[in-house]
Amino acid sequence: MLFFTQCFGAVLDLIHLRFQHYKAKRVFSAAGQLVCVVNPTHSLKYAPTRCAAAQASTEQGILPPCHHHEAVHDPQLVPCTCPLFSCPWEGHLEVVVSHLRQTHRINILQGAEIVFLATDMHLPAPTDWIIMHSCLGHQFLLVLRKQEKYEGHPQFFATMMLIGTPSQADNFTYRLELNRNQRRLKWEATPRSILECVDSVISDGDCLVLNTSLAQLFSDNGSLAIGIAITTSKVHSSEAEM
């Protein structure tokens, strides 16, 4: 009996996922884009100052002086950069991806253009939606966070981090795109390195920022579809030439 109940539950989950997938395809006109449904993780414990000095991290992958990793001396070791958890893990940059997949169960997707479909946008702050994205020979971490910078006024912050050094990150440009209800919002920037803390990127506001009313305009039945594209950063070269 338990077996049949579990099977029924699994079928219901599949139907729900299929429905979310259909919704995202309807929102994004570019046919053939991979749609990934991302469920939220309600963060019970935040340590917003844990990487306050991360901006001083060097080009060589040296560990930024994080508060909970003061005993680390090996400059080749990187603390766990998953923004969801105060995770005590530390390791070399090359094994961060496998740690995030295995310990934190973060999915990884292939392809230059994907659609990130964040569900249950109504959940109270702080909440995170996270996925890894593999393309152009590198892995990227997309973080969407609902957070109250001003008490009682939650906002959504979306950014992309390269799982690599700042000098590697400078070679790419990422684009986040929202498109619904005859409105379109696009944010393009150079990804930050995962050696810089995602907390500081969000507290600086150097990312896509949405207030609640705008997030609702772009949402469909509580889910927000974000189109993601990553390119090499030659798109900005014309600006530099001016």
Add this chain to the structure above:
Amino acid sequence: MLFFTQCFGAVLDLIHLRFQHYKAKRVFSAAGQLVCVVNPTHSLKYAPTRCAAAQASTEQGILPPCHHHEAVHDPQLVPCTCPLFSCPWEGHLEVVVSHLRQTHRINILQGAEIVFLATDMHLPAPTDWIIMHSCLGHQFLLVLRKQEKYEGHPQFFATMMLIGTPSQADNFTYRLELNRNQRRLKWEATPRSILECVDSVISDGDCLVLNTSLAQLFSDNGSLAIGIAITTSKVHSSEAEM
């Protein structure tokens, strides 16, 4: 002596304008775009609820029930929609442009693509930057407003209104683009009719919204360059077909 002092002041102003113009051209790569320097107007008197019921305005240019125009009965008359002033003027839609130009000294620019260069972004809220834009046979009003929705946290709101009816506005799409420091932010939407109050558009957050830190990233020496483009709204037809 006074004459020479005035001449010297005028020359200094011209040099300053030329410098602003050069900065905007450097920011925007599309050569040949018209750059318009827009100085701020510090609003001493706001009446944020003056058009609270404006969203109910009809497709036929009927006056929305504004608080300071309760005595108006002619449905063809439009109150002064300049968001800067609590202006008692009212008139037909066809003469709104000349009223805004003559009474409120708002400049009007020609061309499908222009650059709006708002100066002195550091001024305290509430402050407005306003210009009219003539293209595709219609006139549009661009409003950039610095306002404190949350006390102590000023934000910038930018929107475009058609000086026409809501059904005419549905035929267009406007795009606002910021591009600096290897970051790019684009907002595309259908312009709202000037019959709907700009106050309600901003309080709904249905416009381009920038927090102070993002505005600083896009600013150059206290000036914010916004690229503006207006097209007929066929760009959204693919979305409707999905």
